[in-house]
Amino acid sequence: MVQRLKEEALRRIEGRHEVDLEPGAVARDAGVDAQDAARHFPDQEALMSALIVGAYNAVADSAEAAAEAAIAAGADPLRRWVAIWQGVREWAVAHPEEYVMLWGRPIPGYTAPPETVEAVGRIVGAMVAVLRDARKAGELTEDRPGEAPLSDGMLQNVRALGSGPLEGLPSGVVARMFVVWTQLHGMVGFEVNNHLAAVAVDPASVFEYGAGSMGEYIGLRRRADQ
Structure with missing residues (x-):
């Protein structure tokens, strides 16, 4: 009996991810004519x-404004x-529900439109511009002595990602991008979902430290005055 109760409870928890956005019902609750x-x-x-594309573009706006x-x-x-x-974190903290909508659990049965790829590409593009500029200036470490060799599977990942917006960057940098992207979004998600409040007095400083550490990890050099 206990196990059946737990299974039913889990089923209901999973049901929280089901979204009912039937336009007529939304219009009624919003006080808007259904037609x-x-x-x-x-x-x-x-x-x-519309919600997803708008949110992706908003976080891209924040990232690009910070870069500029x-x-x-x-x-x-x-x-x-x-x-x-x-810029990504500040937008997410100000819009937690939208951030979770973008980088939380996928909505069952929903396939995002191509426009989302363009918006995400703006965020990635801002980061790649930094890496390319650093490489030109000789401030990007491309190879790390003693770094583990890439497995066959990871080489496939690198080739796939390296044929897109990261084309031309060293394979080691592209490989580290997988880690950096997931690590920093993980940090943002951890804070947005209120898991950081109990352990961090100043969450912004935790994230700044993490972003800087991941920047060094991907190959950006820290100057002596930093």
Whole structure:
């Protein structure tokens, strides 16, 4: 009996991820005419896509604005890198539900439209610009002595990612990008889901430290005055 109760409880918890965005119902609760709503959003998927594309573009705006401000301030590549990720974090903390919508558990049965790839590409593009500039300036460590060789599977991952926005970057840097991307989004998600409050007095400083550490890990050099 206890096991059956636990299984049913888990089933209900899993059900929390089911989303009901039927436009007519949303229009009613929003106090909007259902027919007018249907002209903008003919079905649930259209409404969800609008939310997701809008959120991705908003976080990209924040990351790009942070990058531009860092460049204007004369920041070096590592400081620019940290600024971009701080832009991502600041948006996420201000919009936790939207961040979880983007980088939380996928919505069952929903496939995001191609426009989301373009928006995510803007975030990645800001980071890649830092890496390319650092490489030109001789401030990007491409190979690490003693670093573990890439497995056949990881080489496949690197080739796939390296044929896109990271094309032309060293394979070691591309491989580290997998770790950096998941690590820093993991840190943001940890804070957004309120798992950091009990252990960190100053969450922003924890993230700044993590973003800087991941910047060094990917190959950006820390200057003596930092």
